[in-house]
Amino acid sequence: MKIKLLLLIFIGTHYVHANDFKFGKVSKEELSEKQHPTESDASAAILYKKERVFYNYDYEQGWAVIKEAHYRIKIYNKEGLDWATLQVPLYISRSDEEKISSIKGFTFNMADGKIVSEKLKKDGVFIEKINKYRNKASITMPEVKEGSVLDIEFRVSSPLYWHMDDFKFQYAIPVKKVDLRLDIPEYFVFKRHSKGFYPIKLNESRKSRSITVSYRSEDDQSGRSIKTSRKNGALEFYENVYEVNANDLPSLKEEMYTNNIDNYRAAIKFELASTQFPNRPYKNYSLSWEGVAKSIYEFDNFGSELKKTSYFEEDVDNVIVAQTEDMEKANLIFELVKSKMTWDKYNGVTCSSDGIKKAYKEGSGNVAEINLMLTAMFRYAGLKANPVLVSTRSNGIPLFPTTDGFNYVVSGVEVMNDVILFDATEKNTYPDVLPNRALNWMGRLVRKDGSSSQIDLIPKEPSKELHYMNAKINIDGSVEGRTRTQYSNQLALSFRDVLDNTEEETYLEELENNYGEMEISSFDIKNKDEFSKPVIETCSFVKENQCEFLGEKIYFRPMLFLAQTDNPFKMDKREYPIDFTFPRQKKYMINLSIPEGYQIESLPENAIVQLPEQAGIFKFKIVSQENQIRVSVLTEFKTALFPANYYDILKEYYKNLVLKQSEKVVLSKI
Structure with a gap:
């Protein structure tokens, strides 16, 4: 008898660990909780996330990776209702695709002091094709409201045994508990890479296992035909077991000037390094760049x-x-x-x-x-x-x-x-x-x-946005004038794209609304298709309510509606870099005429804010002559990327910028 060992069958076992998060069983304490204990502004929280990953083998289909997941989510307020839909990516290979199954879910609420549940129905699950490489499963829970607790389970079977998505531990909302376990046969060797700034401990162990082996037996019938039959045997081998048990992970909040927030999310990436199957040659997948x-x-x-x-x-x-x-x-x-x-x-x-x-x-x-x-x-x-x-x-x-x-x-x-x-x-x-x-x-x-x-890939030449304005302050507090704005490099590309994808009438309406009910006329664009030149936008405008009146004095911001009034950096602490995408410069040249019968009583003081190592600058200069005011303002970042330890510096930079641009010119009646 000649026995040919073809491949191994790994019988995946669903490991069950005792915990307080049994699917379908929630507590009154979970339902009655009004806000997160450590992040009172959280709109929702992941109370529990469990993932079990193991390998399976089918004689006809080959290897597959199985992931079983359980999510328990608490909704605190209306902003958290977005978490009523859980989205699961499903990847497509040339010959096969990932499939989701065993989807179960309950929405729990309190009614008259009792826990009531609503079961997920078939119409709450929708699978759509995103593109030729990816599908997406959307699981939308029923009867979700403020205070609800959601319990969701599902299983994903993937023929892409060489690929695993990042295992994520941080989200835009806090996470109370994460329980991850991967059981990987010794035939697959993975590198592990940690991501993010929140420390995650990965525990490793080895577990012996006996599995059923499927093989084909070819029996020589003494000169007669060869008879082939399927038989089973047993093989001892070991699995590498990887576990993460983490508690009380803070939310990862995203604000302006972030590259891709996933770059900084606490996660672990498993990358296939090599394979060594029985009776097969060793194959190394590790590469340098x-x-x-x-x-x-x-x-x-x-x-x-x-x-x-x-x-x-x-x-x-x-x-x-x-x-x-x-x-x-x-x-x-x-x-x-x-x-x-x-x-x-x-x-x-x-x-x-x-x-x-x-x-x-x-x-x-x-x-x-x-x-x-x-x-x-x-x-x-x-x-x-x-x-x-x-x-x-x-x-x-x-x-x-x-x-x-x-x-x-x-x-x-x-x-x-x-x-x-x-x-x-x-x-x-x-x-x-x-x-x-x-x-x-x-x-x-x-x-x-x-x-x-x-x-x-980051441009060395800064992209420039130059604003020129000639305007007149009217006695009724309105302003009328003409602006000329030109954009170069990346900013010109973005501006041209906006013009291509927006009707002119719609664009003008949006521009008027962005500046607060401004009336625009005589609009013109130059160099739209001459890419070697800056694209130039000119328009005439009238805008009301640009001044404040107190007695016989008039107060107004010298940059008018062009002043920046909001600091983009609001977090107390930021642990990931600040990414402006490309070096940039913004410059304003503004000439203002004051109304007859008034004189300039006071102007804001000139100011300069310089970033360390000459990485950026803010300049504010204002001068007057008779009934004319000239304002020159420059903001510039000579580099696109700042490390996280610059956050407080940049936050202070913008604080000073906003304060200075908010200061008022004072006119008094002659």
Whole structure:
């Protein structure tokens, strides 16, 4: 008898630990609690989150990862009602997809001093297709109101045995207790990476186990036919067990100028490092960043696509004819691709199975198809061009080498000792001005020979917003005048995108509302499609109630409605960086005429606030001459990223800025 061991069956066992959070059993104390004991402003809280993860094996389907989850959520007020719907991502591979099952839920409330429950019904579960890579299950609980407690259980089966989502421990609301356990057969070796600033202890142990083995027996019938039959055996092996038991985790609040809050959320990432199956060779998945870049370049739907040129040669030849300057060629090819191609909104570093040629013919493609096509055209024209791998801001900052760390690609043209970056997915981009989604710290340029180098994605040149205003203060307290605002670089890109996606009438209504019922006329835009120039917006305006009257005196802010009145930083403490996305400068030049019969009694004092290491500055200067007031204001950040220990400094910076811009000019009657 010849026994061939094919694969192992791991019978997943649902481990049950004694705890106070038995599904379907809530207490009056939980229901009667009016606010969170340590965060009184919390709109809701996760009282309990349990996840059990284990491996299963099916003879026909192969390995699968099973996750069983239990959430208990307390709703404190109306703002917390958003937590009545729990959303579960479900990923799709080329041949299979994750599936959710065993969904159960109860909403508990108090009525006449008694606990009443409402069971989750089928119409409360909805699965929708987000894109070709992901589905989403939405579990909406019934009869949720202020004071409710929700109990939800579900099970996700994933054929993507090599992939696990981050195990998250922090949310926008506080978490009372987390109970996580993973049981991983010795055949899978995972690296563990911690994220966030709140310390999480991961306990590791090893557990022996005997499992049932399925194998095929081939019996030689002494010259007759070979008979094959399925038999079972037993195999002793061990599992690596990983556990987290954490209590009283604070909420992770997000405020302005945050990159991707998931970068800073307390979490643990499991990354498959290697596999070693019985009677199979050892396979190592661990890579350096250079290895990741080279691995991606060698994909058939990446590097091979860069070699194809026949489909575009005639078009490129026509646009660069008689051109000798490299940057002129690059700009013409860039405009060709932008005008020809429409981005289908899919990210990714590889082309679809149909390839670039079909995308070019149809005029639509994903980000890889568009920007690899652009790179191939640059190379055809004799430019030193290479793809640059990027992780978008929504994808997070890749903290360790893995092919999942990159989900976007742009094109880089090496000129002298610099690399000019191009992204043709949007009509309003231009050389070295990428969409904000791609400005995520560092990318990696990959060359034909497999070498690679790190590329700083953050622009060195600041984006500028310049405001010029000539206005007259009227005797009734209204103001009328004309403004001219110009935007450059990233700010120009964003402004052009807004103009493209908004009807002019709607845009003007929104602009008037943003400045508080202002009346705008004579509106004009210049350089909308001349990307090498700043885009300029001019308009005439009238705005009432800009002054206060006290006796025979008039009070008004010298920056009028352009003054910043709110500090974006409100937290007592912030443990994650401040990310302005790109260096920026905002400048105001304002000329004001005061009403006849009045004189200037007092002006705010001039002021300068300088950040350490000349990282930023705020300047306020005001002068007067006869019946004219001239105001010059500058705010500037020379770097895009500040570490968390700058938070108090930046908070104080904005505090001084708001106070200074709120100070009043005083006019007195002559």
